[in-house]
Amino acid sequence: MFDYTYLPEPNMVPYLVETMAKIIFIFSMNMGVFAPLLGWVERKQSALMQDRIGANRADIFGFTLFGLVHVMTDALKLLTKEDFIPRGADRTLHYLAPFIAVAPALVAFAVIPFGGQYNLWGHKANMVIADLDVGILFVFAVASISTYGSVIAGWASNNNWSLLGGIRVGAQMLSYEVAMGLTLVGIFMVYGSLRLTDIGVAQENFFHWGIFLQPLGFFLFITCALAENKRTPFDIPEAESEIVAGYFTEYSGLKFAMFWMAEFLEMVTISAVLVALFFGGWQVPFVSHAMLADLFGFLGRDWAQVATMLVHVMVFWGKVLFWIFILMLIRWSLPRFRYDQVMNLGWKIILPLALVNIFITALVMLWVK
Amino acid sequence: MAELREQVQRKFGDAVLTTHAEHGDQTVIIRKDAVLEVMRWMRDEPSMLFNFMMDLTAVDYKGIKPPVWRFEVVYHLYSLKHNHRIRVKVPVADDSPSIDSIVSIWKGADWFEREVWDMYGIAFKGHPNLKRILLYEEFEGHPLRKDYPIKKRQPLIGPDN
Amino acid sequence: MDLHTEPLVLNMGPSHPATHGTVRFLLKMDGEKVLHCETEIGYLHRGFEKQCEAGTWTQVFPYTDRLNYNSAIQNNVAYALAVEKLLGITGQIPERSTAIRTIMCELSRMADHYTNLGASMLELGALTAFLYFVEARELTWDIIESVCGARLTSNYVRVGGLSTDLPEGFAAHVKEVFPVNRVFWSEFDKLLTKNRIFLDRMRDTGGISEENAIAYGFTGPCLRACGVEYDVRKANPYLLYDQVDFDIPVGFTGDNFDRYLVRMEEINQSMRIIEQLIDKMPGGPVNIDNPAVRNPSKEAVKGRMESMIFHFKNTIEGIQVPAGEAYVPTEGSNGEVGFYLVSSGGGKPLKCRVRPPCFALTQAMGEMVQGAFLSDIIPTFDMINLIGGECDR
Numbered sequence: 001m002f003d004y005t006y007l008p009e010p011n012m013v014p015y016l017v018e019t020m021a022k023i024i025f026i027f028s029m030n031m032g033v034f035a036p037l038l039g040w041v042e043r044k045q046s047a048l049m050q051d052r053i054g055a056n057r058a059d060i061f062g063f064t065l066f067g068l069v070h071v072m073t074d075a076l077k078l079l080t081k082e083d084f085i086p087r088g089a090d091r092t093l094h095y096l097a098p099f100i101a102v103a104p105a106l107v108a109f110a111v112i113p114f115g116g117q118y119n120l121w122g123h124k125a126n127m128v129i130a131d132l133d134v135g136i137l138f139v140f141a142v143a144s145i146s147t148y149g150s151v152i153a154g155w156a157s158n159n160n161w162s163l164l165g166g167i168r169v170g171a172q173m174l175s176y177e178v179a180m181g182l183t184l185v186g187i188f189m190v191y192g193s194l195r196l197t198d199i200g201v202a203q204e205n206f207f208h209w210g211i212f213l214q215p216l217g218f219f220l221f222i223t224c225a226l227a228e229n230k231r232t233p234f235d236i237p238e239a240e241s242e243i244v245a246g247y248f249t250e251y252s253g254l255k256f257a258m259f260w261m262a263e264f265l266e267m268v269t270i271s272a273v274l275v276a277l278f279f280g281g282w283q284v285p286f287v288s289h290a291m292l293a294d295l296f297g298f299l300g301r302d303w304a305q306v307a308t309m310l311v312h313v314m315v316f317w318g319k320v321l322f323w324i325f326i327l328m329l330i331r332w333s334l335p336r337f338r339y340d341q342v343m344n345l346g347w348k349i350i351l352p353l354a355l356v357n358i359f360i361t362a363l364v365m366l367w368v369k
Numbered sequence: 370m371a372e373l374r375e376q377v378q379r380k381f382g383d384a385v386l387t388t389h390a391e392h393g394d395q396t397v398i399i400r401k402d403a404v405l406e407v408m409r410w411m412r413d414e415p416s417m418l419f420n421f422m423m424d425l426t427a428v429d430y431k432g433i434k435p436p437v438w439r440f441e442v443v444y445h446l447y448s449l450k451h452n453h454r455i456r457v458k459v460p461v462a463d464d465s466p467s468i469d470s471i472v473s474i475w476k477g478a479d480w481f482e483r484e485v486w487d488m489y490g491i492a493f494k495g496h497p498n499l500k501r502i503l504l505y506e507e508f509e510g511h512p513l514r515k516d517y518p519i520k521k522r523q524p525l526i527g528p529d530n
Numbered sequence: 531m532d533l534h535t536e537p538l539v540l541n542m543g544p545s546h547p548a549t550h551g552t553v554r555f556l557l558k559m560d561g562e563k564v565l566h567c568e569t570e571i572g573y574l575h576r577g578f579e580k581q582c583e584a585g586t587w588t589q590v591f592p593y594t595d596r597l598n599y600n601s602a603i604q605n606n607v608a609y610a611l612a613v614e615k616l617l618g619i620t621g622q623i624p625e626r627s628t629a630i631r632t633i634m635c636e637l638s639r640m641a642d643h644y645t646n647l648g649a650s651m652l653e654l655g656a657l658t659a660f661l662y663f664v665e666a667r668e669l670t671w672d673i674i675e676s677v678c679g680a681r682l683t684s685n686y687v688r689v690g691g692l693s694t695d696l697p698e699g700f701a702a703h704v705k706e707v708f709p710v711n712r713v714f715w716s717e718f719d720k721l722l723t724k725n726r727i728f729l730d731r732m733r734d735t736g737g738i739s740e741e742n743a744i745a746y747g748f749t750g751p752c753l754r755a756c757g758v759e760y761d762v763r764k765a766n767p768y769l770l771y772d773q774v775d776f777d778i779p780v781g782f783t784g785d786n787f788d789r790y791l792v793r794m795e796e797i798n799q800s801m802r803i804i805e806q807l808i809d810k811m812p813g814g815p816v817n818i819d820n821p822a823v824r825n826p827s828k829e830a831v832k833g834r835m836e837s838m839i840f841h842f843k844n845t846i847e848g849i850q851v852p853a854g855e856a857y858v859p860t861e862g863s864n865g866e867v868g869f870y871l872v873s874s875g876g877g878k879p880l881k882c883r884v885r886p887p888c889f890a891l892t893q894a895m896g897e898m899v900q901g902a903f904l905s906d907i908i909p910t911f912d913m914i915n916l917i918g919g920e921c922d923r
Binding site: 391422423429433443452454456475476477479480484488501504505 | 571572575577579580581583584615616618744745746747749758760765766854855856857859866868870872874880881883885889890892893922923
Binding site: 164243333341 | 538540541546547548561562651652653654655656657658659661662665721725727728730731903904905906907908
């Protein structure tokens with residue numbers, strides 16, 4: 001059922017302005033902040049974990065900016081590098097694959113709320129680009145498209161290692177897509193909605209956060225999410241010591257950079273979904289929307305809403321950053337699985353546990369009723 | 370108890386050309402055609418039980434020993450049970466040198482024999498896969514022979530270049 | 531309907547991240563399963579033996595550094611022992627020299643095991659564990675560097691002695707580093723030994739039976755992981771190994787996990803050996819008092835005619851080694867490193883053969899990964915610790 005509350009108002013201008021602003025905001029957050037900066041964060045965090053200093057050599061007039069200049073040099077290098085297509089490769093698909101890989105990670109963000117709903121000067125602002133009532137299904141649908149990017153890349157490269165990587169991606173994504181969907185059924189049952197904004201609103205009470213209502217679901221989901229992200233310990237499709245670099249062995253320059261970016265953006269998306277579903281979305285713990293608006297009451301009604309909005313948006317991104325940190329922590333701590341072990345984990349452990357989780361959730365809900 | 374080399378000599382008599390224990394290393398020098406027989410006996414005989422074929426190599430005595438003795442194939446065996454070692458040497462003649470392969474007795478001898486073939490050109494009869502191991506197939510000659518000049522270069526250049 | 535299928539032929543190496551450019555596996559794959567694996571070596575062949583035959587006995591030492599470069603001093607020592615056996619001066623080596631050799635051998639063993647285990651972790655995807663191992667190894671290498679001035683290619687041992695004595699404060703340095711190394715050790719242990727993913731990757735992979743291992747000529751940690759208690763240090767003691775107290779760790783199953791455990795414990799045992807020796811380090815000279823074998827000191831060379839002559843003769847003609855042959859087995863980090871030397875009398879070796887332990891181990895790769903997954907090649911290959919310099923010589 002479609003909720004007509006958020007349909008365009010008779011006056012389209014504020015609506016369009018709001019939507020454009022949100023798209024630009026999300027796009028610039030992802031492409032301008034996360035995609036380049038996570039490379040730096042990853043280097044520095046791994047360096048910290050490994051008793052190293054990390055990247056600090058590149059400089060502009062002697063300023064290294066804690067290694068941030070490396071981000072620029074990286075970009076410069078990737079842009080100017082030769083774009084290599086191996087002999088016998090399918091040129092069209094070889095070109096297409098990185099775009100297919102990177103686009104879904106961006107598009108998925110359309111339904112993830114990065115703030116609540118605010119009444120600003122009579123205009124209802126909703127901090128989500130597209131408030132779909134099938135929100136999370138949209139995320140899954142779009143995320144699974146990115147699998148095609150990797151599979152096609154593996155196939156189009158005319159290289160056995162790429163092919164093996166492509167096959168591994170296909171198998172891994174397929175297995176974990178199923179499991180991931182099921183791990184979230186519990187969440188939908190608890191909150192009674194697929195719309196991510198509804199789930200966000202329902203988590204205003206700290207003890208109604210997804211992680212408390214669905215602890216098992218949370219752990220299963222984060223495992224699946226790691227697997228979907230194809231990073232260690234689930235990086236078998238690109239395991240460099242086994243199959244060279246998996247599906248992007250034959251990619252260089254900007255196209256390689258797109259796969260690289262896709263990986264980081266996926267990490268952001270996953271963290272955002274985690275936050276939206278299990279970590280209270282934009283909500284500040286123990287502080288409700290109304291309380292926050294009261295706190296900023298001295299600014300006047302509308303400005304108080306603006307201040308609340310800013311706090312919420314910042315809290316959301318702060319939580320996302322926290323989860324990115326955790327994901328990187330896991331990535332730099334563990335060795336990688338073997339192909340069959342990943343499959344076993346997905347089909348024989350996570351899937352049954354997800355079903356058990358659904359069953360228990362149903363029982364508890366019946367009990368509570 | 371008699372020394373190992375004497376036990377071998379007593380058992381095989383004629384096949385054993387000579388023995389010595391220089392620097393305490395038990396050494397028997399046997400005839401080429403008795404290699405398989407002696408080796409199998411050494412592995413299975415309860416008082417020997419040489420279950421390890423530790424090392425297999427060859428020595429080129431060009432100009433030092435008479436031509437019929439030019440090469441010596443040298444085996445170093447070790448017994449885990451008795452904790453003793455023995456060196457078996459087999460003289461091999463100069464012209465198209467060959468010797469029986471012992472891969473059927475110790476399968477670990479496989480690569481060692483290939484290496485000797487590669488480096489000295491001593492063929493091992495009955496070896497399952499006798500081809501070069503450290504050098505490339507196109508290499509000409511056998512570099513550890515004394516008549517292979519040390520400065521000789523044979524760069525392998527691919528067909529495309 | 532019968533679908534036509536054929537195995538995928540995969541050429542793994544020599545340009546492959548896991549094969550270090552020194553080995554090539556020609557794989558026949560059924561999906562992820564290895565149907566057949568053919569191993570090809572020789573990419574690092576430098577003609578070690580031919581070069582040795584061209585130089586004097588002393589000039590061989592730098593070449594031995596480049597066999598197993600992770601534990602170069604062990605090769606130095608093994609070669610020196612073999613030449614000394616040929617010369618018949620084994621009993622005349624000063625006690626202090628022997629003690630230092632033992633200590634340096636064990637330090638090399640620690641460094642080698644750290645490198646090997648670290649590199650394995652790297653290839654299993656645990657970069658952090660790798661860097662922890664490397665840090666511990668650096669500390670060990672610092673000690674080696676303080677002694678001989680080089681981290682890898684030590685060129686430390688000489689026939690009849692050593693190139694230099696220990697530096698000032700060596701014992702203190704070791705005693706300062708070992709507690710840190712022990713902390714690192716327990717960190718690896720915590721990070722890996724009970725890590726479920728690590729266990730799954732290592733346990734029941736790359737295993738080999740005891741009989742097979744012996745038939746292939748396995749030695750060292752890979753053989754001991756199969757449950758065979760064979761260590762040259764105990765079986766044919768050399769240096770001071772019969773005077774120190776240490777245990778030989780032995781595994782049960784012969785799989786990669788046992789190989790890992792054996793190596794981890796050997797690091798501990800090496801530390802134990804060094805700590806015992808460092809407390810009762812004998813004094814005195816480190817070089818044999820025989821100018822025909824070991825060059826006289828520089829002061830003597832500059833001040834005395836005879837010393838000058840010996841120095842000249844030793845350098846130009848080489849040490850004169852009587853005709854004969856000798857084989858000396860020693861326990862390298864990878865297994866039995868044996869030097870078989872033949873002399874025809876004179877300043878140059880007629881034959882200088884080293885028994886490379888990982889040659890025999892690599893040979894069994896095909897059998898160890900048969901029917902396993904592609905991913906199993908990685909830990910198996912890492913745990914046999916193929917060192918190109920040693921395998922290809």
